[in-house]
Amino acid sequence: MGWIPCSGYSGTKNKVEKMEAQDSLVGQIKATTGKLKRNSSTKSKDTSKNGNPDHIAAQTFSFRELATATRNFRAECLLGEGGFGRVYKGRLESINQVVAIKQLDRNGLQGNREFLVEVLMLSLLHHPNLVNLIGYCADGDQRLLVYEYMPLGCLEDHLHDIPPGKKQLDWNTRMKIAxxxxxxxxxxxxKANPPVIYRDLKCSNILLGEGYHPKLSDFGLAKLGPVGENTHVSTRVMGTYGYCAPEYAMTGQLTLKSDVYSFGVVLLEIITGRKAIDNSKSAGEQNLVAWARPLFKDRRKFSQMADPTLQGQYPPRGLYQVIAVAAMCVQEQANMRPVIADVVTALSYLASQRYDPNTQHTGQSSRHAPGTPPRNRRGQ
Incomplete structure (x- = not known):
């Protein structure tokens, strides 16, 4: 699924800017690095041997090299496609590694600006739950990104339209991914300084590695967040319909809490197995958040929200707690949503409580989850 304006209207397609040579692109990337101060862990990984903190770790590849890796972008190497273009599985002989190669559609939605942002962000930001960018190609008007290969695909593939015989996600795996x-x-x-607003959190952008280890991917819409006395960043409204926070969709004012809302939608998908927007359902059930809100008010109806494919194999207390977290994240008023650190505390606790369907003891402790950390980080 590619990205579209959050309002749901396609609008005028972005103009794809053209560059004359690869050197021009590399120069733009390096010129932008000063805008993002890296924390110590990032510096240690990205600093070059001569101590230059602006070193870009991502490698540059020729189009010929990437074409060879994917056997000229053959159909059998295709992993998926969306509004940005197509993603292929390939093997790069120069580094002896299986990779995922995203070939941006030259006439598609993701233009040169988003390409630059993606390279910049993933070159400077490193975390076990962010996809690793290996390199990029900017030969002529070709724009390609080379990532680590994530063998289990995206979360969307494991929640929606699952083919018969494919393994369903159990409760423990869902909590681990969340x-x-x-x-x-x-x-x-x-941790990033200044903070980064992801702006396009959705199930198709959460990739899964071995053991269902999740990593956020696709940073073409990411924005540097507000600093100092500023409470928001004003920008054109972009994202994916169904995941956008209402205040951002209406005003274009982007905050960290906009991401928290999107995460709440993803969490609801993990809990319910439903899509954020599903036009095949009746009018009152097409929008996941709109369908869920009345159910939030009655704890006796929480069991109705559990994904039927779980077949009742989940801890009732754990279900109530994770629904409560999702409900807080998708509150209409941004200042009522939790900061993401509080969400991490709650979900890490739930993920640590292993559920065993074969025993009566579910692993849910009678004690409450540990207290949440103070909300003095970056609240908006």
Missing amino acids: AGAAKGLEYLHD
Whole structure:
């Protein structure tokens, strides 16, 4: 699924800017690095041997090299496609590694600006729950991104339209994915300096590695967040319909809490197995958040929200707690939503409480989850 204006209207397609040579692109990337101060862990990974903190770790590849890796972008190497273009599985002989290669559609939605942002963000930001960018290609008007290969695909593939015979996500795996995705978002909000607003959190952008380890991907819409006395960043409204926070969709004022809302939608998808927007359902059930809000008010109806494919194999207390977290995240008033660090605390606790369907003891402790940390990080 590619990205579209949050209002749901396609509007005029973005003009794809053209560059004359690869050197021009590399120069733009390096010129922008000063805008993002890296924390100590990032510096240690990205600083070059001569101590230059502006070193870009991502490698540059020729188009010929990437074409060879994907056997000229053959159909059998195709992993998926969306509004940005197509993603192929390939093997790069120069580094002896299987990779995922995203070939941006030259006439598509993701233009040169988003390409630059993606390279910049993923070159400077590193965390176990962010996808690793290996390199990029900017030969002529070709724009390609090379990532680590994530063998289990995206979260969307494991929640929606699952083919017969494919393994369903159990409760423990869902909580592990939710907690890991929240940790990736927490890194962007609380560890990056200045903070980074992801702006396009959705199930198709959460990739899964071995053991269902989640990583956030696709940073083409990411924005540097507000600093100092500023409470928001004003920008054109972009994202994916169904995931955008209402205040951002209406005003274009982007805050860290906009990401928290999007995370709440993803969490609801993990809990219910429903899509954020599903036009195949009746009018009152097409929008996931609108469908869920009345159910939030009655704890006796929480069991109706559990994904039927779980077949009742979940801890009731754990279900109530994770629904409560989702309900807080998708509150209409941004200042009523929790900071992502509080969400991480709650979900990490739930993920640590292993549920065993074969025993009566569910692993849910009678004691309450540990207290949440103070809300003095970056509240908006």
